[in-house]
Amino acid sequence: MTGRNGRTGGARLLPLTALLLATGCEPRTATPPAPEGSTAEMKLGAGSLSATVRRTAHGIPHVLADDFAGVGYGYGYAFAQDNFCALMDALVTVNAERSRYFGPDGTYLAALGSQYNNLKSDFFYQAINDDGTVEALLAKPPPLGPSQDARELVRGYTAGLNRYLAETGVDGLTDPRCKGAAWVRPITERDLYRRYYQLSLFASSLFFLDALVDAKPPSLLPDGTLPLPLPAPATLDRKVFPSSETLGLGSNAFGLGSQATRNGKGMLLANPHFPWEGSERFYEAHLTVPGKLNVSGVSLLGVPAILIGHNETLAWSHTVSTAYRFTPFELKLIPGFPTKYLYDGQIRDMTTRTVTVQAKAADGSLTPRQHTFYRSHLGPMMEYPSGLMTWNGLTGYAFHDANASNLRLLDAFFAMDRAANVEELHTAQATWQGIPWVNTIATDAQGRAYYADMSVVPHVTDAKLLRCVLSPIPLLVLASAGLPVLDGSRSDCALGSDADAVEPGIFGPGSLPRLTRADYVTNSNDSYWLPNPAQPLTGFPRILGGEKNVRSLRTRLGLKMVQGRIAGTDGLAGQGFTLEQLQTVMFNNRNYSGELLRDAAVSLCRRTPFVLMPDLSFEDLRPACPVLAAWDLKGDLDSRGELLWRVFLFTAVGATGGPYLVPFNANDPVNTPRTLNTLNPQVAQALGTAIRTLRERGIPLDATTGSVQGKRKNGVFYPVHGCAHDEGCFNQIANQLLPDGTYEPVLGSSFVMAVSFTDAGPVAKSVLTYSQSTNPASPWYADQTAMFSQKQWVDRRYTEAEIAADPALTVTHLQE
Missing domain, CATH: 2.30.120.10 (Aminohydrolase, N-terminal nucleophile (Ntn) domain, beta-sheet knob region)
Structure with missing residues (x-):
């Protein structure tokens, strides 16, 4: 049986009982799906597909199978137990049936943070389906069409989803959102491929869905x-x-090499900022086919490959790229x-x-x-x-x-799942060229840190x-x-091509930015230019995002945190990262705008007790002075003053000329712009606006972050730490303002994972902020949300011994 190394071991799956006995554990019994704390082993059916699903704490499935169809089968079954209704809703969308079931005037929330009209959405997807776009791509040989490995994975995944539905029946579903619903039916492989095609279009056609549907010849x-x-x-x-901000998507990631870690091996921080609700949630899983695959991490709903995660010797994450699609x-x-x-x-x-x-x-x-x-x-x-x-x-x-012919994304990610190091990772990306709209940040056990924007980008040179x-x-x-x-009137303005591009009209991998270093790379949704300030990436086409332009406060804070830990100047012990220090840095909740500007704002407040507001009334600033002076410059649950600062800064950034006195300097991009421009009267007015806003909402100026920011699940309020992108918070939380004046997270830190390679293999900690299941009846609906609220982490089980030793272990054998 394979041990930690997923690339070695016998191809035959050992009986699970023998596996558990070999690790010193006995099999346990109960009926799945079971709540955390119970144990189970159950045999179901017989046939050509088989898998074993071991669930550990927090409902994380570890799927073991002899082949890719089998691991897909187990994964589909486990996923359906937790999120069947959420996936079915997404499939109603891609099959252009929202008007049929929910009415033409209804709306739904897309990952882009926009409300889409059902009828317009249906017209958009029906045009794709009538054109036979997905079917035509499925008919192409790889790499333009799926590989046989990917087809087997999807075949099994589809069967697993349908196995679950067959067992429960539509009326037996426990999720009230689709229990007994007319729109629930068995799922086809074509449904899933339509879903993958949808994912390719998020940063392009889907952003312009209304614009494409609304187009009609002008009237007289x-x-x-x-x-x-x-x-x-x-x-x-x-x-x-589209940008990471307007798409409602973002992320942070650190790839730490041998010179940045205490043990001289690679380390990764993954911190995608994705929606907390809807079809673009993450789901945790661990997939093993002995000798072929041993990968742990997260997928988006309905995707049977791991998108962010690690295997035995490689760990990777993604951040939304600035390139246009x-x-x-x-x-x-x-x-x-x-x-x-x-x-x-x-x-x-x-x-x-x-x-x-x-x-x-x-x-x-x-x-x-x-x-x-x-x-x-x-x-x-x-x-x-x-x-x-x-x-x-x-x-x-x-x-x-440029992604209109991209059904390559599943193979691109599945090939990454099986890469052993950063070189093989790059080869996987260059072979499939299916990464639709994200950067990749990775590290391997040898201590090499890797950044690349190997995404699909239209071939538009600066000369063009x-x-x-x-x-x-x-x-x-x-x-x-x-x-x-x-x-559009000249053929010489059509898109160009590269010889190494998988299809005409896009840049080939040799024309795209990448960097491998022994110290570190980072990205927080700014362009490719500065993954490491010591080695800027330059000379690339403007369509990729630009060079020598201002970095966000979140990008700058991420670089500062890495540099401070390597130098040992951040107040933590020693130099270089340990896994525990990486976790600490992730949730330190530093507010970088506060660190840069708070003291000047307090001085302004003290010397300007009253400010003339735009409506010609006066606002008393004095109550804000002691609150901001005492603020700990964080977005922790007990931080007092962060909310006042948040509202102030949101207004101040709109001041004419901006809030900074020292402008951006391309030769010092990590430290500029800086210094609050207290000479601008709109800055003082912004503080007056913040005071008025909180007063009108009935919220004290010194309210704690945790008292006004949180997620309510099944009637329980979970306070949420972190703060907004504009504040320069690495642990980004984007909120919707509720009628009572409080904030509910809608996206931001979603899956957080820290991975360290050691002599014994990978060690990983994680938390899925919104929890594993979308079903309010599930025991895994809010458990990790409670953990995230308290800055707690899940110990990720990777080895067979670790899985077998989990007290919450349940086991299900599946055959069909």
């Missing part, structure tokens, strides 16, 4: 003419286009004919596709609803006024999505920008947001 104005393009303003807000093209339309456009001097006609979906009426009957999409040869038409891209009498905008971004609106979009809007 009252004077009989067609509308003109929108006038170009002086500036354009970058946030109208799409390129609009500005079309020159034929005057009076808005569906005709010029291309290389020739007139071309747009094509149309009309899709039909079924919508539920008030009486429960179904009625067909139709929508027509317009398309140029460069892509579908879009209507995006907030980005100044309107379909008018002179111009229109076509949308090209100079010759193909020429008209006023594209020039403004490029200057304000770095997004290329290319001339």
